[in-house]
Amino acid sequence: MQLAGRGDKAIAELVAYCIAGHHAGLPDRNGESRSTLTERLKSFSADAIDPAWNAEINPDAAGLVPVFVRKWHEPRHRGFHLAFLGRMIFSCLVDADFKDTEAFYARTEGRQVDRDWPALRDVLSDLRARFDRHMSGLTRSDTLVNQARADILAHVQSRAVEAPGFFTLTVPTGGGKTLASLGFALDHAAAHDRRRIIYAIPFTAIIDQTASIFRQVLGHELVLEHHSAIEPDTLVSGNRNGPSGRDKLKLAMEDWAAPIVVTTNVQLFESLFAARPSRCRKLHHIAGSVIILDEAQTLPRPLLAPAMAALRALVDDYGCTIVLCTATQPALNERSFPKDHAVGLPLDGRELAPDPPALARALTRVRLSNAGPMDDVALVEALAAERQALVIVNTRGHALALYRAAQAAELEGLVHLSTRQHAADRRELLDAVRRRLKAGEPCRLISTSLVEAGVDLDFPKVWRAEAGLDQVAQAAGRCNREGHRSIDSSIVTVFSAPENPPPPEIKGLSGDMGRIIHKYADWLSPQAMQEFFGEVYWRVGKRGLDRKEILEDFRFSSTETDFAYRTVGEKFQMIESGMVPVIIAQAREARDAVERLAIEAVPTGVLARVLQRYLVQVPPRARSRLIAQGHVTFAQERLRDDQFAVLRSDGLYSKEVGLVWEDADYLALEVSII
Numbered sequence: 220m221q222l223a224g225r226g227d228k229a230i231a232e233l234v235a236y237c238i239a240g241h242h243a244g245l246p247d248r249n250g251e252s253r254s255t256l257t258e259r260l261k262s263f264s265a266d267a268i269d270p271a272w273n274a275e276i277n278p279d280a281a282g283l284v285p286v287f288v289r290k291w292h293e294p295r296h297r298g299f300h301l302a303f304l305g306r307m308i309f310s311c312l313v314d315a316d317f318k319d320t321e322a323f324y325a326r327t328e329g330r331q332v333d334r335d336w337p338a339l340r341d342v343l344s345d346l347r348a349r350f351d352r353h354m355s356g357l358t359r360s361d362t363l364v365n366q367a368r369a370d371i372l373a374h375v376q377s378r379a380v381e382a383p384g385f386f387t388l389t390v391p392t393g394g395g396k397t398l399a400s401l402g403f404a405l406d407h408a409a410a411h412d413r414r415r416i417i418y419a420i421p422f423t424a425i426i427d428q429t430a431s432i433f434r435q436v437l438g439h440e441l442v443l444e445h446h447s448a449i450e451p452d453t454l455v456s457g458n459r460n461g462p463s464g465r466d467k468l469k470l471a472m473e474d475w476a477a478p479i480v481v482t483t484n485v486q487l488f489e490s491l492f493a494a495r496p497s498r499c500r501k502l503h504h505i506a507g508s509v510i511i512l513d514e515a516q517t518l519p520r521p522l523l524a525p526a527m528a529a530l531r532a533l534v535d536d537y538g539c540t541i542v543l544c545t546a547t548q549p550a551l552n553e554r555s556f557p558k559d560h561a562v563g564l565p566l567d568g569r570e571l572a573p574d575p576p577a578l579a580r581a582l583t584r585v586r587l588s589n590a591g592p593m594d595d596v597a598l599v600e601a602l603a604a605e606r607q608a609l610v611i612v613n614t615r616g617h618a619l620a621l622y623r624a625a626q627a628a629e630l631e632g633l634v635h636l637s638t639r640q641h642a643a644d645r646r647e648l649l650d651a652v653r654r655r656l657k658a659g660e661p662c663r664l665i666s667t668s669l670v671e672a673g674v675d676l677d678f679p680k681v682w683r684a685e686a687g688l689d690q691v692a693q694a695a696g697r698c699n700r701e702g703h704r705s706i707d708s709s710i711v712t713v714f715s716a717p718e719n720p721p722p723p724e725i726k727g728l729s730g731d732m733g734r735i736i737h738k739y740a741d742w743l744s745p746q747a748m749q750e751f752f753g754e755v756y757w758r759v760g761k762r763g764l765d766r767k768e769i770l771e772d773f774r775f776s777s778t779e780t781d782f783a784y785r786t787v788g789e790k791f792q793m794i795e796s797g798m799v800p801v802i803i804a805q806a807r808e809a810r811d812a813v814e815r816l817a818i819e820a821v822p823t824g825v826l827a828r829v830l831q832r833y834l835v836q837v838p839p840r841a842r843s844r845l846i847a848q849g850h851v852t853f854a855q856e857r858l859r860d861d862q863f864a865v866l867r868s869d870g871l872y873s874k875e876v877g878l879v880w881e882d883a884d885y886l887a888l889e890v891s892i893i
Contacts, residue, residue: 220232220260221265222278222280223281224280227280227282227283227284229284229301229775230284230288230304231280231283232256232779233301233304233308233780234283235256236248236256236305236309236780236782236784237305237309238312240494240496240784241309241313242496244494244784244788245305245306245309245494245499245784245785245788247784247785248780248781248783250783285304287536288300288301288304296528296531296770298775298780298782299528299532299561299770300532300535300536301773301775301780302775302780302782303529303532306491306784307506307537309499310499310501310502313496314500314501314503336476336477337441338478339413339414339415339416339479340412343409344409346437346441346478346479347405347406347409350401350402350405350437353435353436354372354398354402362701362702363581364394364582364584364701367395367578367581367582368399370573371394371399371573372395372398372399372402374572375388375399375400375402375571375572376402376406378403378571379403380406380410381569382411383411383539383540384565385541385542385543385564385565385566385569386403386540386541386542386543386569387542387543387548387566387570387571388403388542388544388570388571389545389546389548389570389575389578389745390544390572390578390582391546391579391582391583391696391743392546392693392695392700393582393700393701393702394546394578394582396546397429397432397513398432398436399571401416401418401433401436401511403542404416404418404511404542407509408509413508413538413540414504414507414508415475415477415480415504415508416478416480416508416511417475417480417487417508417511418433418479418480418481418482419483419484419487419510420483420514421484421513421517421518421672422483422517422672426481426482426483427646428675429513430442430444433481437479441478442477442479442480442481443477443479443481444482445475445480445481445482445486474500474501475501475504475505484512484517484518484793485793485794487510488518488522488529488791489791490502491505492525492529492769492787492788492791494784494787498788505533505537506539507537508539508540509540509542510533510540511542511544512542512543512544513544514544514545515543515545515548515549515551516547516548516689516752517672518549519793520755520759520764521764521766521767522765522766522769522793523562523764523765524562524761524764524765524770525765525791527563527564530564531561546692547689547692547693547748548575548745548748548749548752549689550748550749550751550752550753550756551563551566552566552567553565553566554567560761561764562764576744576746579743579744584698584700584704584706584709585681585695585699585709585711586707586709586710586711587691587695587712587713587742587743588710588711588712589713589714590714591715592715592716593715594716595620595621595624595718598610598682599624601682601712602625602665603628603630605680606659607632607656607659607661607662607663607679608662608664608678608679608680608681609664609666609676609681609694609698610664610666610682610683611666611667611668611671611681611682611683611684611697612665612666612667612684612716613668613684613685613686613716613719613722613725614719614721614722615637615639615667615877617684617716618635618636618637618666618667619635619637619639619876619879622635622876625663630663631663632660632661632663633663633665634648634663634664635665635666635875635876636648636652636664636665636666636667636670637669638667638669638835638877639877639878639879640835640874640877640878641832641834641835641877642832642833642834643833644874644877645669648874649676652664652676653675656677656678662678664678668690670697671690671693671694672693675700676697677697677698677699678698678699679698679708679709680711680712681694681710681711682711682712682714683711683712683713684713684716684719684721685715685716685721685725686728686729687725687728687732687755688728688731688732688735688736688743688747688748688751689728689748689752690725690728691711691713691732691743692743692748694711695743727758731755731758734754735747735750735751767791769787769791772786797839798836798837798838798839799836799842799864800835800836800864801834801836801837801845801851801866801878801880802833802834802863802864802865803835803878804833805869805872806833808833809829809830809832809833812826813854813863816859816863819858823859823862826863827862830863835872835877835878837878837880841880842864845866845871845880846864849868850866850871851865851866851867851868853865866878870882
């Protein structure tokens with residue numbers, strides 16, 4: 220910082236943030252902590268360093284400002300772009316530091332490190348050939364849906380030569396968005412020499428499905444799957460004489476060097492705002508990528524402004540192409556917002572799908588009906604009248620109550636699904652539902668919204684509790700998905716549940732929907748969806764799109780920066796449930812992991828990630844009560860503190876209904892009577 224002239228001072232400060240944080244993480248510039256950059260600079264004395272550093276390194280602190288920095292034309296967002304550059308520099312630094320250290324120890328220990336993934340450009344020809352072969356085997360015109368899917372793919376691929384930047388892909392649910400977007404990404408990468416393809420998915424629950432499709436199409440050896448349930452520490456190391464395939468995957472998760480990456484929105488966006496070296500070291504490998512954001516409408520509204528600002532930086536400054544891929548496009552065109560608004564994106568003329576309004580009409584497979592109020596008695600009667608049907612409600616309490624009412628009515632083929640069940644059981648239940656549907660067996664599914672975005676189900680009838688228009692559209696995507704039934708027999712019924720009112724957030728979205736649907740004969744048309752999201756954004760206002768004021772944490776004047784990197788890393792959390800976990804250790808894998816908690820040498824992170832598939836999130840007060848009654852205890856509390864709360868009363872959990880913590884009082888009463 221002392222060496223840099225006035226014109227280069229801002230970039231010199233970015234480098235200072237990186238040097239100060241290359242072990243502990245990027246610091247805040249100011250604040251009460253002694254670890255801020257300001258405090259670090261105060262305690263620094265150049266006299267304490269041997270002058271040999273200057274002779275050996277001979278640093279040149281002139282001309283540091285990159286060309287693209289001078290092109291930033293929006294003064295109000297200049298601080299964010301500059302701070303983003305600092306995070307990219309930090310990524311280069313910490314990744315190089317990790318790899319130099321790794322190479323040193325590999326040499327001294329006589330072992331090999333395999334980080335040699337092929338460059339995307341070197342394998343693109345083969346990947347595109349594999350994709351074409353796969354699609355030629357699928358291409359059928361036996362139904363209108365399959366013909367539409369083939370037409371969409373051909374049109375999307377024809378647009379791949381267009382200039383990099385933002386694109387939208389607006390295709391009704393079941394229209395083949397996943398494969399169409401992959402086809403575009405491969406062709407666009409070939410046309411513009413992109414470095415990798417990153418496919419981001421909103422929910423961990425459906426990432427296996429997408430990664431499996433990609434491996435089936437492109438081969439297993441080039442697709443990296445990385446999300447919160449698969450972290451580097453969970454992979455077993457190879458032997459000391461040579462690297463294993465798992466070693467290579469572990470290393471690739473650290474830096475995303477693979478040509479194809481399938482990840483989650485949480486992993487992608489939280490990394491873009493992270494301060495820790497381990498989360499940031501992949502960022503420079505995102506530059507020059509084609510990024511597909513599947514189900515883009517699911518990005519959390521309170522973080523929408525900073526999330527869009529990060530995407531804008533990736534496109535404007537780092538050569539990325541970003542495709543917003545969804546059936547319910549979330550109205551992010553800059554024309555919908557005031558000038559220089561952080562959320563508005565340049566989307567005019569960038570739609571990849573052929574005529575989305577006409578496509579929506581052509582792919583109409585359901586008829587919507589508004590039933591008004593329906594209590595659980597009416598819903599059970601509706602289920603009883605159908606051999607296969609789906610009811611989606613807004614809370615897991617309502618789902619359980621309705622399931623028990625349907626059980627009392629002795630309905631056949633009844634399935635309950637909610638986050639009361641852990642992820643491993645939910646996956647098995649969904650597989651069973653698909654088998655029943657395919658075999659034509661009785662199947663009556665009562666679920667929360669977790670069956671909506673991205674879950675491949677095809678019911679003849681669907682009931683959906685009142686919600687936002689985007690959620691209604693997603694529910695409709697579970698009805699007559701393949702188009703094998705007539706529209707008139709494929710009915711999606713929207714109802715209100717006076718005895719089980721929606722949570723405040725969903726109630727607000729339902730109100731937004733109610734204010735616009737009377738204008739449209741087709742509620743699911745792109746025009747209706749556009750107006751719905753406009754209504755939502757108007758209602759929540761500018762503050763509602765950056766609720767934690769993250770954009771205000773990157774201040775920049777002509778003289779100095781004031782970036783709160785560490786604070787933002789803590790504030791930008793895409794999932795904030797307010798819940799606490801309980802481990803259900805009934806499956807062998809979960810029991811084994813709980814037993815290994817007693818082995819001090821086994822890292823906590825390794826076991827935590829194994830157990831993630833067996834967690835149920837519960838209200839903090841409910842868990843405290845379970846602990847007080849002895850139904851839940853902290854496993855190996857001396858070694859692991861209070862990190863692993865394990866259910867000890869197996870009677871409170873079953874695969875059919877999940878964890879019913881409300882039954883704990885009854886269980887305690889039975890024990891006291893006995």
